[in-house]
Amino acid sequence: RNGGLEYAATRGDGRTGDVITENALRVKGVPRRLRPPFPPVLEVRGEVYIERKDFARINSEREQEGKEVFANPRNLAAGTLKLLDPSAVAARSLRMVCYALGRHEGDVPRTQWELLAFLKRLGFAVPPHAERCGSMNEVLAFIRRFDAVRRGLPFDVDGVVVKVDRFDQREKLGQTSKAPRWMIAYKYEPERAETRVVGIEHSVGRTGVVTPVAELEPVPLSGSTVKRASLHNYEELARKDVRVGDRVLVEKAGEIIPQIVEVLRDERPPDARPVRPPENCPVCGTPLVKREGEVALRCPNRACPAKVEGRILHFVSRDCMDIDGLGPALVRKLVQAGLLRSLADIYRLPNRAAEIAALEGMGEKSAANLAEAIERSKGRGLERLLAALGIPNVGSHTAELLAARFRDIRALMKAKREELESIDEVGPVVAESVLSYFADEANEREIEELEALGVSVRSTARTAPASRPLEGKTVVVTGRLEGMSRKEAEEWLKSLGARVSSSVSSKTDYLLAGEEPGSKLEKARKLGVKTVTLDEMKRIAGEGPPEGR
Ligand SMILES: [Zn+2]
Incomplete structure (x- = not known):
């Protein structure tokens, strides 16, 4: 606002993010003041990233300090933005590129190409490799050319976003209930690497399912070091016939854990034997069971430490009870120390502060912080x-x-x-x-x-959840809508909680009318039913008209 940063927030789950204003000022590419002239109100959107060398440096520092390392640059960047100490953020060397607008007042460009130049002039970092293409052939040529370019970049890139340049054309194209029609992402084939299987581990998850995991000779792949690959289940393991000693090709796509995509049979050592599924739980020794119609092997013991650990990690995770400070390493220690045997035990931890403070790497301050985080989670609802x-x-x-x-x-x-x-x-x-x-x-x-123990078991929402602003409303659609087919409009309305009806009655809350609405409009007028345009409906739904991304 007026050239200064009023607030910065993360996208979060698309509805609720974190306010990170102080931290944003420690990210390279975010200016403290805009260079004049600038519009009075401007919401700028973009992406925060970290270069590979900074990722490697931070992880090796953490390794030496005995802290857990970040699995990939994305996790590191996301975790850093939420740090409470802005000077710690500065030390992490995050960067941001901007490429889109949200809310704004005053004059702004009306094409993507001009927008990038505009943002750059104001002082923002923008994607340096963007190009304007005149045809799909030029787009495809760019995608081919950029594949070589991206390998030489200091950060990881997995694809290219192709957008319609003119914002007025974007508005005409509109969007489906899921995505805009004027933008598409091209993803490059995931990278592969060759390595050797040094062992097969049998890992027990929170539901008791035992999963074979291949332990690999560490190999660099797509910006991180791969040491393990999931084999999903024992049928898959048998089908792929992965054996200890095999040379294999591994692949990593996006956030997914690495997969073994091929076993190099010709290089198999002569003494390699097929891997047999275990008969007993590798953690607690209980005989494993297979449910009817399932391929999964399970440990049926409710008190199995591996299951308890997995259930607790799920329970405290960010999308669930969101208890800060109860990470995998600490949960393991607490389970081993007998302090955590069930979910309810989490809420008994504050009474055992002395025992927790005595754990390696904890201390009184950490124990007190943990107790506070546990207390806060009671009201999540x-x-x-x-x-x-x-x-x-x-x-x-x-x-x-x-x-x-x-x-x-x-x-x-x-x-x-x-x-x-x-x-x-x-x-x-x-x-x-x-x-x-x-x-x-x-x-x-x-x-x-x-x-x-004081955990709230009631809903916190006073009204319908924010994602369903039309809960309980009946809507009828008529006429031709711009940028949306009738069916898409109906799906969109349903996703917002509305009941979609085919005829207007006194129970109808809204008539969504496009061009050439016909007799339904007349009937709605007679019955006093509120008639709205698509843009008005979007505002009622809290979505507003589509803006340039
Ligand atoms: Zn077990």
């Missing part, structure tokens, strides 16, 4: 708690739906199959998962304990 419990097939979104419908965990625990299935987007699989989860007495006891 039913939405987060349901996601945190790790009920199969119930992720954050389904948890929100269930919380909105039942408000209180007691009501959900008593819910009948029909009630569950009557919720939009909840099908028989989710309903069955929820029913069998609460039918287990051990789970019921755990929830009672959590509640007794």
Whole structure:
């Protein structure tokens, strides 16, 4: 605002991010003051990244200090933006490139190409390799040429974004309920590397599923060092026939953990033997079981330390109860020390501050901070708690739906199959998962304990969740809409919680009218139903007209 930084925020999950104003000023490419002349209000969007050499330097420093290293540059950049100490952010050498506008007042460019020059003049760093192409052939030629260029860049690039230059044409093209029609990402083939399998580990997850993981000779790949590759399950392992000693090709696509894509059979050592699935849990020794119709092998022991550890890590994760400071290394120590045997035990930790402070690498201050973080998480509400419990097939979104419908965990625990299935987007699989989860007495006891320890089991949302601003509203669509087919409009409205009806009645809340609306418009007028344009509907939905990204 007026050339100074008013606030900076991360995108977060698309709805809620973090305010990082002080930290943003420590990111290279973000100017302290804009060079005049500038518009009075300007929201600038872009991406924060870190160069490979800085990533390597920070990780090697952490390794020497005995701290956990970052898995990839992306995690490091995201984690750094949330640090509480801005001078620590400055030491991390983050950079930002800007390429889009959000809200603004005053004159701004009307094409992407001019926008980049405009942002650069104001003092922002912009993508240095952007080019304006006159045809799809030029775009494809750029993509081919840039593949060689990107390998020489000091940071990782996995693709190219192709955008329509003119903003007025973007508005005409519009967007589907999921993505704009004027922008597309091209992703390059993921890189591969050759290495050797030095062992097969049998890893037990939070649900007790045992997964074979290949241990590899460390090999650099797409900007990080790969040491392990998932083999998913034992059928996949048998199908690929990966053996200890094999030379293999590994591949890493995006955020996904590396995969073995090919075994080089010709180079197999003569004494390599096929890997057999274990019969007992590698952690607690309990005989493994296979459920009917499933390929997965599971450890059925609820108290298995590997399962407890996995369930706790899921419970405290950012999208769930978001307990800062309970990382993998500490959780492992607490499980081994017998301080964490169930989810409820997390809320007993504040009473055991002395024992925690005595753990290696902790101390009184860390123990007090942890106790505070645990205390804060008690009020996250039913939405987060349901996601945190790790009920199969119930992720954050389904948890929100269930919380909105039942408000209180007691009501959900008593819910009948029909009630569950009557919720939009909840099908028989989710309903069955929820029913069998609460039918287990051990789970019921755990929830009672959590509640007794002060964890809120009620929904925090006073009204419908923000993502469903049309919850409970009935909408009728008529006429031709700009940039959206009838079907897309209906899907979009449903995704916002609206009931879409085909005819106007006194129960209709809105008539969404495009060009040539016909008789429905007349009927709506007669009945006094509110008639809105597409842009007005978007504003009601809190989405506003599409802006240049
Ligand atoms: Zn076990």
